[in-house]
Amino acid sequence: MSEKTQKAGRGRSRPPVRTDAGDSVSLEEPELNMRIVELLQQDGRMPYSSIASIVGVSEGTVRNRVKQLIADNVITIQAEALPDAFGYKFNTMTFINVAAGADVDAVARRLAQLPDVYYLTMLLGRFDLGMATYHKSQEDFREFLIRHCYGHPDIAEVENSLVLKVHKVKLHWSLDDDARRGPASS
Template identity: 35%
Template sequence: MTRKPHEQDSPDAKSPVHVDELSKRIIEQLQQDGRRSYAAIGKAVGLSEAAVRQRVQRLLDSGMVQIVAVTDPLQLGFLRQAMIGVTVSGDVQEVADRLAELPEIEYVVITAGSFDLLVEVVCRDDDQLLEVINRRIRSLESVTGTETFVYLKLRKQTYAWGTR
């Protein structure tokens, strides 16, 4: 079975990995540059290349870490990004799973508060955004409402959390 980039396993789906200070320092190195060599990481954290390779492989196998290329949607021709708050009647997890299957949706989180779900979409243009909201999200039987927050400008996006 091929793993899709947007799929996330439940926290207990894989065996837990002990994350000590050395592993956190390795993760920090990879957050700065996911292409950094094991030798360079080992030098920075005081481990051998083989020890770093082994630790990184455990982190990857556990699902705790993914090494991916992060793109700028604007430079790839995706001119519209938005966060959509979704209210649901019925099974929120079922709706979240259905929304996670949509290729335009990059992020799905179940929330507490004004919305049951928050979903982030990346679209070519406003026509595609309208299609996603109107025909793909609002058409789901359990969806009772949406509120769309269109991104005007991205000021900060980091992936350095989780180790400090």
């Protein structure tokens, strides 16, 4: 890797393309950031130098890009452990309708603080809120329901489903998805 004689930087080769929307840099255009992120989606600890040689830029560029992407909250690089590994084996989905006149956001914020809740969204449809929770046991779930859902005047309706099996959890997105989606995509 040292056949290059001393040669100064070649400068930027990519114009500062900006998406029409005025927001910050994203990953929508299949550019350098995208290719870097796709590699880090395969292995979050891949050395910058390896990424650099694959995508064809210098190590420093990869390092700066990743640092910027993380700082901008576009990506995160973290270890993930399945809740099962921590003993949380009782997995449920709970749907909630708030009482008439109640503050949906307030209810959502209150529930979102609970450590058992790992997914909470505001919905438009049959229910106002959808919530996924993990518990160590059925008894823990019962206590969770009693304490945090039933008896609260701002919660009018609660419907529960037990998660029997998680078939798929997809955390990673890439532009390749477009290709895989199938032909007739209008």
